[in-house]
Amino acid sequence: AQRVTQPEKLLSVFKGAPVELKCNYSYSGSPELFWYVQYSRQRLQLLLRHISRESIKGFTADLNKGETSFHLKKPFAQEEDSAMYYCALSTGFQKLVFGTGTRLLVSP
Amino acid sequence: DAGVIQSPRHEVTEMGQEVTLRCKPISGHNSLFWYRQTMMRGLELLIYFNNNVPIDDSGMPEDRFSAKMPNASFSTLKIQPSEPRDSAVYFCASSSGGPNEQYFGPGTRLTVT
Numbered sequence: 001a002q003r004v005t006q007p008e009k010l011l012s013v014f015k016g017a018p019v020e021l022k023c024n025y026s027y028s029g030s031p032e033l034f035w036y037v038q039y040s041r042q043r044l045q046l047l048l049r050h051i052s053r054e055s056i057k058g059f060t061a062d063l064n065k066g067e068t069s070f071h072l073k074k075p076f077a078q079e080e081d082s083a084m085y086y087c088a089l090s091t092g093f094q095k096l097v098f099g100t101g102t103r104l105l106v107s108p
Numbered sequence: 109d110a111g112v113i114q115s116p117r118h119e120v121t122e123m124g125q126e127v128t129l130r131c132k133p134i135s136g137h138n139s140l141f142w143y144r145q146t147m148m149r150g151l152e153l154l155i156y157f158n159n160n161v162p163i164d165d166s167g168m169p170e171d172r173f174s175a176k177m178p179n180a181s182f183s184t185l186k187i188q189p190s191e192p193r194d195s196a197v198y199f200c201a202s203s204s205g206g207p208n209e210q211y212f213g214p215g216t217r218l219t220v221t
Contacts, residue, residue, distance in 0.1 A: 043111070043112075043215075044212040045211075046210070049209075086151060094156065094163075094203065094205060094208075095153065096153065097153070098143075098150055098153075099150060100148075100150030100151075101151065
């Protein structure tokens with residue numbers, strides 16, 4: 001069965017500290033992975049997808065098929081990064097399986 | 109473009125009542141998704157449509173839940189009868205198909221007392 005695991009419900013860091021939001025997946029096929037973000041009082045929106053191999057707002061994520069992981073990283077956290085982050089797995093046919101989410105809190 | 113539109117934004121109802129949530133997808137998108145968000149379970153896919161046809165409803169919790177998409181610009185999610193455990197935020201999202209970005213609505217916060 002397809003599954004996405006985000007082990008941390010809350011991650012609290014200070015401004016300027018490195019951030020790593022963990023995501024592990026379970027899928028027997030070729031996965032497509034995404035990170036979605038929900039800022040306070042805003043809609044859930046796509047942050048980045050692994051096939052794009054891009055950096056968005058300083059965030060990057062590398063797909064590691066050996067470890068079945070897709071961790072989200074940023075070298076220096078900013079207060080405006082505080083939000084709810086969801087890792088999602090596309091299993092084809094447009095369906096996304098989301099993790100339970102990690103709330104990132106960046107303190108000044 | 110106003111994006112995905114959902115109504116109502118908030119709904120408070122008593123147990124046993126019927127609840128209808130509404131969604132208007134982005135024009136031109138041919139896929140529509142209904143999700144439920146709770147603290148315990150995160151974001152769960154309830155059902156999704158492609159070209160107005162339900163493709164996968166395996167996430168619908170039980171027969172009390174039903175969803176329709178009578179045309180390309182409108183969908184409803186109905187709960188009848190509602191129960192307190194249905195309290196959650198319900199999101200609608202649309203996409204242009206394939207493994208493409210899903211665009212989410214603002215959500216409907218449902219409280220069943």
